[in-house]
Every structure is written in C-alpha cells, then in structure tokens.
Amino acid sequence: MGGQRFNLLPVVIASGAVVLALDVLTPLGFTAFNLYVGVVLLASWLPWQHAALWTAAGCTLLIPLGALLSPFSNAKFEVILINRAIAAGCVWLVALLIIRRKKAEVGEQLAREARAYAESVVETVREPLVILDADLRVHRANRSFYEKFRTTPGAIEHRLFFELGNGQWDIPKLREILHAIIPQHTEFNDFEAEYEIEGIGRRTMILNGRKLFRPGNNTSQILVAIEDITERKRAAEGIARLASIVASSHDAIISKTLDGIVTSWNQGAEQLFGYTAGEMIGHPILILLPPDRLGEEAHIIASLRQGKILDHFETVRRNKDGRLFDVSLTISPIRDERGTIIGISKIARDITQRKRAEEEIRRKGEQLEAANKELEAFSYSVSHDLRAPLRHINGFAELLGKHAAAALDDKGRRFLQTISDSAKQMGALVDDLLSFSRVGRTEMRSTPVRLDQLVKDVLDEIQPEAQDRHIAWTISPLPEVHGDPPLLRQVLINLIGNAVKYTRQREQAAIEVGCLNGSQTEHVVFVRDNGAGFDMQYAHKLFGVFQRLHTAGEFEGTGIGLANVQRIIHRHGGRVWAEGTVNGGATFYVAFPARKEASHDG
Amino acid sequence: MMAEFKRILFAEDNPKDVELTLTALEEHNLANEVVVVNDGAEALDYLYRRGKYALRADSNPAVVLLDLKMPKMDGLEVLRTIKADERLNTIPVVILTSSREEKDLVESYRLGVNAYVVKPVDFQKFIDAVKELGVFWAVINEPPPRSVGLRQDQHASSQPR
Secondary structure: OHHHHHOHHHHHHHHHHHHHHHHHHOOOOOOHHHHHHHHHHHHOOOOOOOHHHHHHHHHHHHHHHHHHHOOOOOOOHHHHHHHHHHHHHHHHHHHHHHHHHHHHHHHHHHHHHHHHHHHHHHHHOOOOEEEEEOOOEEEEEOHHHHHHOOOOHHHHOOOEHHHHHHHOOOOHHHHHHHHHHHHHOOOEEEEEEEEEEOOOEEEEEEEEEEEEEEOOOOEEEEEEEEEEOHHHHHHHHHHHHHHHHHHHOOOEEEEEOOOOEEEEEOHHHHHHHOOOHHHHOOOEHHHHOOHHHHHHHHHHHHHHHOOOOEEEEEEEEEOOOOOEEEEEEEEEEEEOOOOOEEEEEEEEEEOHHHHHHHHHHHHHHHHHHHHHHHHHHHHHHHHHHHHHHHHHHHHHHHHHHHHOOOOOOHHHHHHHHHHHHHHHHHHHHHHHHHHHHHHHHOOOOOEEEEHHHHHHHHHHHHHHHHOOOOEEEEEOOOOEEEEOHHHHHHHHHHHHHHHHHHOOOOOOEEEEEEEEOOOOOEEEEEEEEOOOOOOHHHHHHOOOOOOOOOOOOOOOOOOOHHHHHHHHHHHOOOEEEEEEOOOOOEEEEEEEEOOOOOOOOO | OOOOOOOEEEEOOOHHHHHHHHHHHHOOOOHHHEEEEOOHHHHHHHHHOOHHHOOOOOOEOOEEEEOOOOOOOOHHHHHHHHHHOOOOOOOOEEEEEOOOOHHHHHHHHHHOOOEEEEOOOOHHHHHHHHHHHHHHHHHHOOOOOOEOOOOOOOOOOOOOO
C-alpha cells in the first residue's frame, strides 16, 4: 500500500507540469492555472502530513511562471497579477483545509488507539475493576470483576454500585467517600471491607477509587479497583502468629547464614546467651562456642549441607558472661522455594536443669537399687537365718518329748506341743513373708493367659480339699489377659481358696467366678462367695500385709494372701477391690488392663 | 587322726543343725558314716586331704551334704570347686539348706548339684527328709568309682578298711 502512495508523487509532479503546459499554451481567458487546486487536492493523498502545503508552495512558484512564459500574455499586468494572486490564494486555502482535515483525522486515530489501549489494560488487569458513572451507577466492569463476583454485565450495568451483591457495598463510610470523589476531586485507597461471594465464602477486599475524566463528552467517571486480600491477610496473620511465637519463646530461636553469621535472634536467645539482638545480628555465631568445641560448628554446617537435621543435639555453649551451660540444639536447614539451602535455623534450650534432674534421678535410682539390694540381702538372711532357730525349737521340743516321755504328764506334753505349734506357725509366717517379697522381686514375663483354663487348673487343685463340702460352683466364660502365668495362678488360688475357706460354715456354699462387661479399657474378673464376708469399713485393710479381719480361731491364715494378690495385680498394671457384708458374702474384683501395658514396678 | 573313711561328708556350721541331723541319721545307724565339717573351707580341706585331713584315707565320700550359708566359704563355692575339678566332680552333692531362694536354686543346678533339699521347720518332716537323703545317697545309690574305698589311683596308697 505504501508503494502505491509513493507512486503518487510523480503523478502529482506530472500533473503540475501538465497544468503549467496548459497555462503556457492556452490563450488568455482559459484560466488553466486554476487547475493547480486540483494538483493540491491530488497531493493530499500523499502520505506526508504536510504534502499539501509543499505542493501549494510549488504551485505558487508555477502560477507566475505560466504567465511569464505564455506567448499570449498580452493582458494588462494588473489583471494578470490579480488573477494569479487569487489562484495562489485558492491553492493555499485548499492546502490549509486539507492539512486541517488531516490533523483531525490523526487526532481521532490517536484517540481510538488510546481507547483500545485503555480497554485492553482494563481487561487484562487481574484485579476486578468497575467504572461508575457520576451517579454511582455501574457503567461497566472488567472481565476479572465478572469472574471474581460471579456476575454478568447484564446483572450489574446501570445498577447502583451500592445495590450490588444484595447491598454488601452499602457501607456508610464507602458511600460518603464515593460521593465525594467527583465533586471534590478526591480519591481513596485501601478501603477494607468484607464481602460474601456466593459459593466461595467470606473474603476480605480492599477498594481503591479515583476520578476518571472523559474528554470526549466532558463527563467524569469513577474507577473502583478491588483487591481480594484474604489469602494475603491470612498469610500475614500466620506469619505474625509465628513471629510472636518465636519472639515470646523461652527457647532461643536463631537463624544464621551458611557462613555462621547470625540473621535473627529472639528474646529467648537474648535471655539464654545474654547477648542482645543488636549485638549478635550480623556477627559470627562462633562467639557462643566454648573454645574446645569450635570444631562443632563446621561439623554442624557440613551435615546440614547434606540436608540433615540435628535433633536434640546435646552440647555445651557459652553465654556473654563466659559461663558454660548444657544446651540441647535442634538445627535444621532453611530452604528457599527451589529447595536450595539458604540458611540455618537453630533452636537452643537450656538443659542444665534437666541434666541436673537426670543426674538426681540417676543417683536416686542407684540409691533405690542399693536399698533394693539391701532388702534382698535382708530377706535372704531372713529366709535362711530366721527359719533355722524355728527348726531347732521344733526339733529339740520333739526330742525333749521323746527323751522325757516318762517324766511328762499331759500338761507337760501340751506345753511342748504348743512350743512346736508356735514354731511351725512362725515358720509358716516367714515362708509367707518370703513369698510376698518374692512376688515383688521376681522378674515378670508377659504372655497371653487364658483365664478360663487357669481357673480350671486352680479348681482341679483346690476341689479335692473341699470334697466333703457342698459347694455350688458357677464359672462364667473369662477373657484372655496378658500376664505372668504362675503369678496369675497364685492370684486365682488365693481368691478361690479364700472363697472356699470363708464359706466353710455354710451348709450350701455358692462360689461364682465371672467377668464384668462394659469396659473398653480393662477386663474385670470377680470371685463371689456367700461366706463370712466382712465389714466394708475395714475394706481398706483387706489387702495389707498381715492384716486380717478374722481371728486365727475363726479362720486360719497368715494375712499374706490378699497382699500377694494386690501386689501381683499392681505389677500387671491392674487394680483390685472388694465388696462384702458381714455374713453376707464377699466379692473380690481384679481388673486387668485391656491392652498389654503391664507396668513394671520394682 | 581320721584314718577310717566315712561315706557322708556333712558341711554345716550350726551345731544345733548338726545335732538334729545326726539324730535323724542315727535312726538308720548312719551317724557313724558322717564326717562333719563346720565351713566350706574345711569341706575342701577334707576333700583335698589338706590340713588336719592330710592323713585321712584316700577315697571320696559317697555323698556331700552342703549347707549354703557357712562362714569363710559358702556352699555354692564348695559346689563350684567340686564340680570344676575332674577328680571330684563325680561325687554326688546335695544342698541341704534353709533357703528357698530361687536364685540359690538356679545357681545350684547351674553348677551341677545332684539334689537340693530345703530343711523343713517341722521336725518330723526334717527327720524324714534327712533319713531319706542319707539312706538314698549312702546306701541305695551306687556311688561312682574312685569313691568309698574303691578308689584306685596311680599312687596306690594304703587303704585300711
């Protein structure tokens, strides 16, 4: 197209030459010079803005030239001059008109381009924009606005801005500032408002508004830009929360570069190390390391570079006063978005107290162990030494009985018998006490134990002793528990044996072994009898060592059985209790933890 | 002084226990077969024919009855020594003790004891236990060679019977 325009130039020149030729060759009266106007008109098509003027100038030179060269130039000089001047004036007039017209065209073009440009900017901006007319009705909005607020041009155009979203923008303060924009030439920034978008939820928006002048028709509009800052706000709140946690933490939280230069230093760090943030930030962290541990830092950084995290690394650090103290360090790499390690974060905790406590616990443990050993030695010695004299009393009483048989009367024999019986009784006590001590000391195995089977075994063992008794046994299904089979067997022997013993005076004894239902956390097994029972006010004494609620005359026994039961069950992490009434029978309950979590007390 | 050999070596520090035990053995006429030593060291002296037993007849007893808790050297140590020495380890050893402690039992059997008897407090039971022990080990049980006069070692020392 450009090439076509360029081809016009010779045409214009040629047409100028033709007009000049006509002007020279035609007689007077044929005012060919007026055709120069046509040349100028033709030149208006040339691509240059001022081509018409240059052509007019050229024509102005040619107009008198034609008169000079014409052989027919016999008219009066004045007439020729006036004619030619009028022609030149016409040429210039046409040229000027053309130029003006051209200028207007260019302006319009520019305005069109500017509008298109503005339009594309508005449409491309990712923030929702809405343009309001002076009466605060929506003129139009951009695509982002429609997408963000899930609406359409038809739904909002020509409606009052305050009516949008069921009046959610109808906020008195916003009304006030929007109304003020055009008359007072004001603008506003960062007006924050909550806005509920259907199907998305509550969002936090900020609005910015300013006046737009439309030169075309001399009216003003308002551009309102809306930004959804919900995420940003949330992130900022998160960061603020983290920052306040870091700031208020008692642990020292420090960050540093890979070169060991401190980049952040919280209050906890100030307290722990005694240096202020101002003293540390920008300085090497090595100042905190005792001289004999300087090598540690290189080791730490080397392992972090490999992406390792040092968790609860216990070491020694030095504070501003030069005091050394135990710390536990958790050190991890700080990575940027691409995963590159850009720094190191370090949480340090003073564990001097803990170390001291650990030391204390260890010492206590040793003491306890020593006490335990002593106790063991004690019971060993009881086992061995206490029984020997009893054996001797017994033995020599018998020997005396034989030796002095003739000299003894019934009374004397009874005295000797009492001596023997007492010694035997004490022997039984010593044995029971030892068994009690053993229950606490022997190592415990834990395996699944089928209580059903265990009860059956115990009954097989006990029943022969109760052959001549009338006992109605009720044995319900029992659970499987975790525990040490011999110890649990001892528990059942004690409980069932007691039930048999304390129902001795019943014509018809009834003994029930069962399991309570309903607890998720434990299995409760009970042994119930209709025997002598006990007074609940002494229930707390039942499980004490050598505590008895009946005299030896009523029911024999040493008072160790239930103490053993309690000790064994406690070692299994369970509990025992009992209910009873005097002469109304007793029920003993044993609760086993449902899961295999037996505690191991000393 | 101890020229004649005896079938039972009885190590017990408590004279009352010794008396009761001997009384029990008397009923089967075994009391004369008993050499009583009062601690572990003396028991080893007897077995190795050292000190005051240097001149005793050269033969091993048919059984050693050992108390556990004795002065100087306790029963477990004696047992360990006996079972570690191939000249002695065929001698049956019976622990006769007041201790019912599991660790004593375990340790005794680990060392190779032949029987472990807890002395009953009840005298009659005690008598029965000791009698049975004495009869079983000294009379019924066939002792290993080299004991009770059957010993034939390379020195072929005199064996007065």
